[in-house]
Amino acid sequence: MTASELDDLITRYHAAMLDIVRGNAQPAKDMYSEADDITLANPFGGVARGRAEVMDRLTKAASHYVDGEAVSFENSATYVSGDFAYLVEIERYTTRVAGRENTDEVALRVTSIFRREAGEWMIAHRQADTRVGPQAPESVVVPGGSGQA
Secondary structure, eight states: OHHHHHHHHHHHHHHHHHHHTTTTHHHHHHOOOSSTOOOOOOOSSOOSSSSSHHHHHHHHHTTTTEEEEEEEEHHHHHHHHTTTTEEEEEEEEEEEETSSSSOOOEEEEEEEEEEEEEEEEEEEEEEEEOOSSOGGGGGGTTOOOOOOO
């Protein structure tokens, strides 16, 4: 992949993710692989596996947002090798979440994996969560857990 092709892929990807926080999942859906081994771990929890489940999860995620605007995409790492590429970023938006009256800031720690299929770069996996800043060690403890190893 040339630098120009990578820049184009990332630009299209950012635009598709911005559409999610505007309530429109279709551009993101269009960037996902048609293969049934794709996955999505979005900030609403769980891991969607397979095309049907990922498409459904994208629709549901977009339904939680309206009036989104991009603040920044902070790149931590980008790597391309053969038919695979990954991108690690902090995505920052303002958007109205879950019908709230005012816009809120949303910050997501994101890892995205792309693969080339028939000459086209597609999303194979996206993981996004809100754990952007440093966390206390206790933050990994499951509430109500047994506390036994």
